[in-house]
Amino acid sequence: xxxxxxxxxxxxxxxxxxxxxxxxxxxxxxxxxxxxxxxxxxxxxxxxxxxxxxxxxxxxxxxxxxxxxxxxxxxxxxxxxxxxxxxxxxxxxxxxxxxxxxxxxxxxxxxxxxxxxxxxxxxxxxxxxxxxxxxxxxxxxxxxxxxxxxxxxxxxxxxxxxxxxxxxxxxxxxxxxxxxxxxxxxxxxxxxxxxxxxxxxxxxxxxxxxxxxxxxxxxxxxxxxxxxxxxxxxxxxxxxxxxxxxxxxxxxxxxxxxxxxx
Amino acid sequence: xxxxxxxxxxxxxxxxxxxxxxxxxxxxxxxxxxxxxxxxxxxxxxxxxxxxxxxxxxxxxxxxxxxxxxxxxxxxxxxxxxxxxxxxxxxxxxxxxxxxxxxxxxxxxxxxxxxxxxxxxxxxxxxxxxxxxxxxxxxxxxxxxxxxxxxxxxxxxxxxxxxxxxxxxxxxxxxxxxxxxxxxxxxxxxxxxxxxxxxxxxx
Numbered sequence: 483x484x485x486x487x488x489x490x491x492x493x494x495x496x497x498x499x500x501x502x503x504x505x506x507x508x509x510x511x512x513x514x515x516x517x518x519x520x521x522x523x524x525x526x527x528x529x530x531x532x533x534x535x536x537x538x539x540x541x542x543x544x545x546x547x548x549x550x551x552x553x554x555x556x557x558x559x560x561x562x563x564x565x566x567x568x569x570x571x572x573x574x575x576x577x578x579x580x581x582x583x584x585x586x587x588x589x590x591x592x593x594x595x596x597x598x599x600x601x602x603x604x605x606x607x608x609x610x611x612x613x614x615x616x617x618x619x620x621x622x623x624x625x626x627x628x629x630x631x632x633x634x635x636x637x638x639x640x641x642x643x644x645x646x647x648x649x650x651x652x653x654x655x656x657x658x659x660x661x662x663x664x665x666x667x668x669x670x671x672x673x674x675x676x677x678x679x680x681x682x683x684x685x686x687x688x689x690x691x692x693x694x695x696x697x698x699x700x701x702x703x704x705x706x707x708x709x710x711x712x713x714x715x716x717x718x719x720x721x722x723x724x725x726x727x728x729x730x731x732x733x734x735x736x737x738x739x740x741x742x743x744x
Numbered sequence: 745x746x747x748x749x750x751x752x753x754x755x756x757x758x759x760x761x762x763x764x765x766x767x768x769x770x771x772x773x774x775x776x777x778x779x780x781x782x783x784x785x786x787x788x789x790x791x792x793x794x795x796x797x798x799x800x801x802x803x804x805x806x807x808x809x810x811x812x813x814x815x816x817x818x819x820x821x822x823x824x825x826x827x828x829x830x831x832x833x834x835x836x837x838x839x840x841x842x843x844x845x846x847x848x849x850x851x852x853x854x855x856x857x858x859x860x861x862x863x864x865x866x867x868x869x870x871x872x873x874x875x876x877x878x879x880x881x882x883x884x885x886x887x888x889x890x891x892x893x894x895x896x897x898x899x900x901x902x903x904x905x906x907x908x909x910x911x912x913x914x915x916x917x918x919x920x921x922x923x924x925x926x927x928x929x930x931x932x933x934x935x936x937x938x939x940x941x942x943x944x945x946x947x
Contacts, residue, residue, distance in 0.1 A: 488908055492901050492916055496923060500897035503861075507890050510868045511880075518878045 546651070550606065557598040565591050597626075605654035613646045613687065613742055616653045617680055620660050620689075624678055627664050633676060640681035648742050655717045656687070656740050662710050663691055663736055671696035673733060685743060691736040698729040746925055750785075752932035753778055756939060765942040773809045774935055780805065797845045804835040804849075807856035810892055813885065814863035817870055831856055848906045857896050864889040884938040891934020898927025 565588055572584045604610055604619060621637045628635040648656075660678075667676050673696035681688045701711065718725050723740040757778040760771045780802035787795045808828050815824045835852040843849050867889060871877060880886050902920045909916050 485912060485914055488905065488912060488914060488916065492905055492920065495901040495904050496898075499900040500894070503893040503897045506865065506868070507893055510872060513872055514880065517872065521876055521878055 549651070550602065553598075553602055557602065558595055561591055561595040561598070565595075601654070601657065605650040605657075608650065610653070611647050611649060613648050613682060614643050616648060616656055616687075617643060619653075619657055620678070620680065623657065623661050624664055624676070627661075627668055628676060631668050633668050633673075635675065636677045638677070638679045640679060641683065644682060646682075646685060646742050652721060652740075652742070652744070655721055659714050659717050659721075659738060659740075660689060660691075662714050663738075666710055667691060667693045667696065667734075667736075670699070671734060682742070685741065687738075687740045687742060689738045689740070692732060693734040693736070694732060696733040698734040699727075701727040749925055749928045749932055750781065752929065752936065753781060756932055756935035759936065759939045763939050763943045766939050769809075769812065770938065773805075774939075776805055777802075777935075796847060800839055800845055800849045803853050804832060804839070807835075807853065807860060808832055810860040811856065811863070813888065814860060814867055817867050817885075818863065847910075848903060850903050850906070854903060857899075860892060861896065864892060881941055881944070884941040887937035887941065888934045891931045891937070894930035895927040895934075898923050898925075 568584050568588045568591070572581060572588075575581055575584065604615075610616075610619075617639060624635055624637055627633075664676065664678075667673060671693040673693035675694035677690075677692040677694060679690045679692070715725065718738060718740070721740050722744060723738060725739075726735075726737040728735040728737070753774075757774045760766045760774045780798060784795055784798045784802065787798055808831060811828050811831060812824060815827065819827070831852070835849065835856070838849050838852045839845055843851055867885065871883060871886065877883065902924055905916070905920075908914075909920070
């Protein structure tokens with residue numbers, strides 16, 4: 483190697499190595515900064531999501547409070563006012579028969595209030611936030627309502643009940659759907675027997691109410707006439723479920739499909 | 745130009761002694777570097793037969809430290825001891841019997857520094873992809889790595905062409921030595937960063 487070549491190669495080597503190593507450091511710093519921004523963005527998104535979740539929780543808590551307040555007002559307030567009115571009336575009545583009638587009215591109203599109160603507490607208590615509890619409560623409602631009017635009934639659970647959580651609001655809505663339907667069946671169906679069958683398939687609750695030998699009804703006509711069916715339908719929609727009314731030789735089949743989770 | 749480097753190195757050595765959080769092995773290293781540079785200066789001033797007698801030992805010391813520092817992220821203590829031990833022994837064998845003390849010990853210095861570069865790249869990879877770090881100011885080792893990169897860049901031509909320069913009796917030696925001094929500046933600065941960053945983080 484002569485002097486000229488040596489100078490050229492030294493100059494080349496003096497550029498190549500610093501270029502390679504500086505490029506590695508520069509690439510690292512750029513990549514590090516990019517990753518830093520990504521991490522900061524991810525952290526910001528996570529914090530934002532956390533705040534959103536807190537707000538959502540606060541909103542749902544507020545909604546739950548409003549719901550409880552409304553139910554207390556509607557179910558208990560009016561009932562207590564009626565009882566108070568009946569008691570005032572009782573003071574002015576002298577005959578024993580009239581007193582007996584009013585006392586019976588007060589007794590019925592009080593029982594209804596206690597039942598409503600019990601339902602509200604059951605819905606609020608997170609200890610009962612599961613499907614099993616809902617099924618047990620449904621059985622109790624069916625039993626209470628049928629026994630009161632001496633209506634024969636049968637309660638069946640087709641599938642094993644899995645331990646699945648269900649929120650208070652959903653339990654309460656599902657219960658009110660069944661309660662109203664049973665009430666209608668007892669009052670208007672002229673059925674000889676009521677059979678309630680419950681099963682759970684793929685986290686969807688299927689409830690079939692059979693009004694044995696019942697007269698049945700046209701659902702479209704009745705929905706416009708009464709509040710009961712309208713409210714049932716509203717609650718079913720709220721639960722993202724569905725309902726089916728079928729008139730068969732056996733009697734009226736009413737089927738509800740209620741998803742356990744929204 | 746050289747004075748600036750010695751000032752920076754002295755500052756690094758003094759800082760390493762006085763800054764509380766400096767690791768002991770780093771204190772020993774920086775003070776050792778200062779002693780080697782001092783000995784080298786004396787040798788040059790006294791026109792000793794060949795300053796490479798000291799420089800070669802200095803390079804073994806330096807590479808052994810870099811290996812120790814950057815192997816901490818890849819190996820366990822026993823593996824580290826074995827690798828550094830083997831490197832030091834082979835360097836000394838080369839120093840005394842193969843290349844000798846009067847010429848650049850490139851047979852051991854080049855593979856040693858190549859290993860150091862690989863370890864630094866591995867360290868950068870780990871820092872980038874295996875941690876969630878957002879600040880390089882929390883990583884003094886990164887600054888040391890960057891300093892070693894720049895230092896080796898400037899050493900590389902000299903290591904490559906030293907024998908050719910000597911054989912041709914070329915006057916390129918001085919210009920390459922000036923180039924090495926630039927790398928030395930960066931290395932001394934990286935030592936200061938290594939010492940000051942943990943201290944600045946605390947204060």
